[in-house]
Every structure is written in structure tokens, then in C-alpha cells.
Amino acid sequence: MEIPEIAALFGDLPDLETPRLLLRKLRPGDAEDMFEYASDPEVARTVTWDPHRSIDASRGFIDYTLRSYAERRTIELAVVLKETGRVIGSCGFVKWSPGNGRAEIGYALSRKYWGRGLMTEAVAAAMEFAFGKMKVHRLEARCVDSNAGSEKVMIKSGMKHEGTIRDCVFEKGRFRTMKMYSILEGEYRK
Ligand SMILES: CC(C)(COP(=O)(O)OP(=O)(O)OC[C@H]1O[C@@H](n2cnc3c(N)ncnc32)[C@H](O)[C@@H]1OP(=O)(O)O)[C@@H](O)C(=O)NCCC(=O)NCCS
Numbered sequence: 001m002e003i004p005e006i007a008a009l010f011g012d013l014p015d016l017e018t019p020r021l022l023l024r025k026l027r028p029g030d031a032e033d034m035f036e037y038a039s040d041p042e043v044a045r046t047v048t049w050d051p052h053r054s055i056d057a058s059r060g061f062i063d064y065t066l067r068s069y070a071e072r073r074t075i076e077l078a079v080v081l082k083e084t085g086r087v088i089g090s091c092g093f094v095k096w097s098p099g100n101g102r103a104e105i106g107y108a109l110s111r112k113y114w115g116r117g118l119m120t121e122a123v124a125a126a127m128e129f130a131f132g133k134m135k136v137h138r139l140e141a142r143c144v145d146s147n148a149g150s151e152k153v154m155i156k157s158g159m160k161h162e163g164t165i166r167d168c169v170f171e172k173g174r175f176r177t178m179k180m181y182s183i184l185e186g187e188y189r190k
Helices: 006-011 028-038 055-070 118-132 148-156 185-189
Strands: 021-025 075-081 086-097 102-109 138-144 160-171 174-184
Touching: 021 118, 028 055, 028 086, 028 102, 075 118, 086 118, 102 118, 118 138, 118 148, 118 185, 138 148, 148 174, 174 185
Parallel strands: 102 138
Antiparallel strands: 021 075, 075 086, 086 102, 138 174, 160 174
């Protein structure tokens, strides 16, 4: 198994481009755009984080991410709609275990843009990066069992349902059942 040069990869995160999107590192000036989607309770309902209650929460998250880039411990990318140049979501790797060749992808999109195939497009670029540059062998994604939109993104991206893990996290005041999906490198390359 090939283990990538981690420091080099983090130090030089490239922009990823798709027909409609640009995936790039977050910038301090993205707070307003981020607040617009991250303050939406409907967007936050199915993710681990709480809706941002003020623009300071978005600034705080961006500051934290910029520090994490500097410390080379995150691959979180802003999803920019090329047509407008605005940040409309995020797509990145919430976990990465290079020694095991395993990573987990996570994403969120402004509600205004749901249902246009945009996150499937972003995930395709992130997947190419994961298998090509991060040298993962297994890419995972998980969602709460009622999150049909996210599950559909995983299925359209070629991932397989591996199982449903009952009440496996306590989040937002209740136990949540998660659906686990994955794709292996060999399946991706086919
Ligand atoms: C999940 C999310 C990123 C999907 O983004 P998106 O750009 O709308 O996704 P896509 O358009 O690429 O694909 C979504 C698919 O799910 C379908 N879908 C959406 N909601 C659905 C629902 N309630 N039931 C069934 N299908 C649904 C869409 O019709 C689309 O399928 P299609 O291409 O066959 O029409 C977006 O809904 C979101 O940000 N949700 C809130 C945050 C979140 O849940 N993040 C993921 C955490 S695991």
C-alpha cells in the first residue's frame, strides 16, 4: 500500500474543479456566504454541527479551519459556484487514516441549491483526489438513516451500503441510527 507524503499533501491543497464548481480552501472572507447556509436549521438538522447563530460562529469555524490547515490536520474545502463566485457549501474529509488507507467524506450545501446534482459533482472531484492523491484504499461516508438526499449522493457516487448502525451516536439530544456507505479503490477504478 502506498502512503502519501502527508505533510506535502496538506501543505499544498490544490483547487479541484468540476464543470459548475470550484473546491478550494476556506478563506477569511467566506464568513458571510458560510453564514447564509450554515445558519439554516434545515441544513444543520442532519449534520453533527449546530446551526450558526451569528456570523461570528462562521468566522470562528473559518479561523479554526485556517489554523487546522496550518497544522496540516484538515482537508475541508469550500464549494464555490463558479457562476456566482459564492461559497455555497463545503466538502471535505472528516476523517483520514493514511496508515489504513481509509478516509471519510462529509459535505453540506445551501438549501437554495439542493436537487441540482451539485453535491454529487463535488463528491466526484473529492473522490478523484482521495483515490489519486491521498492514496486511499477505502472511502467511507455515513448519514443519519432518514437523510435520503445524502444517501442518494452516496449511491450516485458509486458507494455501497454496508450496514445500518443502530443508535450509534448521541447527537442533538437523541441517539441516531447511521447508514454506512463505502467504495473501494478497485470499484472506483472500474
Ligand atoms: C445532502 C446534500 C448535500 C445533497 O446535496 P444535493 O446537491 O442536493 O445532492 P444531489 O442533487 O447531487 O443529489 C441528491 C439526490 O437526492 C434526491 N433527494 C433529495 N431529497 C430527497 C428525499 N427526501 N427523498 C428522496 N430523494 C431525495 C434528489 O432528488 C437527488 O436525486 P436525483 O439526482 O436522482 O434527482 C444536501 O441535501 C444537504 O446539504 N443537506 C444538509 C446537510 C447534510 O445532510 N449533509 C450530509 C450529511 S451526511
